[in-house]
Amino acid sequence: MDKITRWLAEHEIAEVECLVPDMSGNARGKFTPTDKFLKQDSRLPESILVQTVTGDFVDEHNELVDPADTDMLLVPDPDSVRLNPWANDPTAQIIHDCYTRDGRPHPISTRNILKFVLEKYLLKGWKPIVAPEVEFYLVKRNLDPDEKLSAPVGRSGRTEKTRQSYSIDAANEYEPIIEDMYDFCEAQGLDADTLIHESGTAQMEINFLHGDPLQLADQIFTFKRTVRETALRHGIYATFMAKPMEDEPGSALHLHQNVIDVKTEKNIFVDETGKENSKFLHFIGGMQKYTPGFISFFAPNVNSYRRFTPEMAAPTSLHWGYDNRTTGLRVPDSSPQGKRLENRFPGADCNPYLAIAASLACGYLGMINKVAPSAPYQGDCSMEPVTLPRTQEHALNLLSECEEAAEMFGRKFVKAWSAIKRDEYEEFNRVISSWEREYLLLNV
Ligand SMILES: NC(=O)CC[C@H](N)C(=O)O
Numbered sequence: 436m437d438k439i440t441r442w443l444a445e446h447e448i449a450e451v452e453c454l455v456p457d458m459s460g461n462a463r464g465k466f467t468p469t470d471k472f473l474k475q476d477s478r479l480p481e482s483i484l485v486q487t488v489t490g491d492f493v494d495e496h497n498e499l500v501d502p503a504d505t506d507m508l509l510v511p512d513p514d515s516v517r518l519n520p521w522a523n524d525p526t527a528q529i530i531h532d533c534y535t536r537d538g539r540p541h542p543i544s545t546r547n548i549l550k551f552v553l554e555k556y557l558l559k560g561w562k563p564i565v566a567p568e569v570e571f572y573l574v575k576r577n578l579d580p581d582e583k584l585s586a587p588v589g590r591s592g593r594t595e596k597t598r599q600s601y602s603i604d605a606a607n608e609y610e611p612i613i614e615d616m617y618d619f620c621e622a623q624g625l626d627a628d629t630l631i632h633e634s635g636t637a638q639m640e641i642n643f644l645h646g647d648p649l650q651l652a653d654q655i656f657t658f659k660r661t662v663r664e665t666a667l668r669h670g671i672y673a674t675f676m677a678k679p680m681e682d683e684p685g686s687a688l689h690l691h692q693n694v695i696d697v698k699t700e701k702n703i704f705v706d707e708t709g710k711e712n713s714k715f716l717h718f719i720g721g722m723q724k725y726t727p728g729f730i731s732f733f734a735p736n737v738n739s740y741r742r743f744t745p746e747m748a749a750p751t752s753l754h755w756g757y758d759n760r761t762t763g764l765r766v767p768d769s770s771p772q773g774k775r776l777e778n779r780f781p782g783a784d785c786n787p788y789l790a791i792a793a794s795l796a797c798g799y800l801g802m803i804n805k806v807a808p809s810a811p812y813q814g815d816c817s818m819e820p821v822t823l824p825r826t827q828e829h830a831l832n833l834l835s836e837c838e839e840a841a842e843m844f845g846r847k848f849v850k851a852w853s854a855i856k857r858d859e860y861e862e863f864n865r866v867i868s869s870w871e872r873e874y875l876l877l878n879v
Pocket residue numbers: 570633684685686687742747748749750760779
């Protein structure tokens with residue numbers, strides 16, 4: 436706490452945002468005046484952990500959280516203290532770890548789930564390293580959900596024909612927003628590296644520098660808030676929805692991952708001569724074998740499954756390949772120390788703690804169980820049959836059959852996640868879509 440106290444004093448902080456990521460990876464919490472924050476233990480009701488983008492989850496059977504909705508204990512993580520650059524008064528934002536009242540890491544906190552997976556690595560003397568890339572769209576403000584909410588912004592009215600990844604002119608068009616975004620990132624110490632204009636109109640991608648998985652999950656959590664806030668200040672919205680527009684590419688959260696030996700800090704995916712070794716192949720094998728069971732963490736919303744279509748550089752099957760962007764698992768060209776696997780399955784809409792935890796869990800299981808991968812895929816993999824689940828229901832059924840997911844994430848967590856996501860799926864299914872009305876109302 437000393438480190439935090441000093442930091443708050445140094446920055447003359449008046450208020451502290453005590454933040455906890457919810458099930459969707461969004462920020463929940465409370466504001467506390469600094470003096471109160473320093474004097475009291477922080478507490479919040481346990482039920483915020485089961486909140487999602489669709490609102491509060493009603494725990495009918497009182498199984499997931501304590502029926503009395505007791506407070507859980509919050510412990511601020513000194514490594515997550517950041518300035519909130521858009522607040523009026525000097526404000527700090529601090530991510531908190533959640534504990535049960537008897538002092539155990541809370542089993543339903545998504546940040547804890549990532550920590551559980553990292554502990555498994557540590558027991559083997561390993562430390563994973565990740566580098567995320569996050570895509571998002573800037574969209575016009577429109578509060579009517581029946582209208583095309585997500586019309587992209589842009590003077591040039593680019594269409595599919597003129598779609599250009601990496602276009603500097605397109606990125607320049609959004610320069611004022613992007614400049615503010617960078618300023619805010621810098622003020623918060625986020626390692627946002629390069630920004631490019633992606634192939635969708637007004638679609639951007641930010642690459643993060645590689646580093647510690649928990650730190651980077653915290654950074655993405657903070658970055659999403661930052662991007663939404665910056666866009667609002669410019670009178671537009673930013674969306675991390677996986678597939679916001681039918682005719683534009685979806686948005687991904689690609690994860691580059693490798694593992695180092697804690698003692699030597701050497702990449703365990705290569706041997707002394709720099710050649711990739713069996714651990715690397717088993718890591719890939721694990722990603723192939725266990726991704727179906729864990730896919731609901733890469734694709735957490737009903738909309739996420741619309742992204743898995745063969746066009747637009749999104750994955751549709753479990754193949755892997757060398758420097759092949761049509762496969763869901765890609766081995767980029769690299770130096771030996773940089774040998775890594777890019778997981779292209781997660782959508783930008785995922786909870787970064789859970790997506791990173793799931794991805795590392797699959798690789799870990801592959802190494803532990805020595806799972807052999809298929810042969811690397813050559814050529815255009817988007818021509819292959821779609822084998823990834825196309826619905827949330829299918830993904831949740833795969834999760835329920837995956838004993839390893841319950842072992843890695845904890846039974847209570849998987850139960851909570853499944854209950855919440857099935858509930859959302861049922862709610863979505865109740866809604867008669869405009870497509871159904873258009874084609875079926877008068878024709879069947
Ligand atoms: N940068 C890319 O490779 C495009 C990825 C694509 N937008 C997806 O949804 O997966």
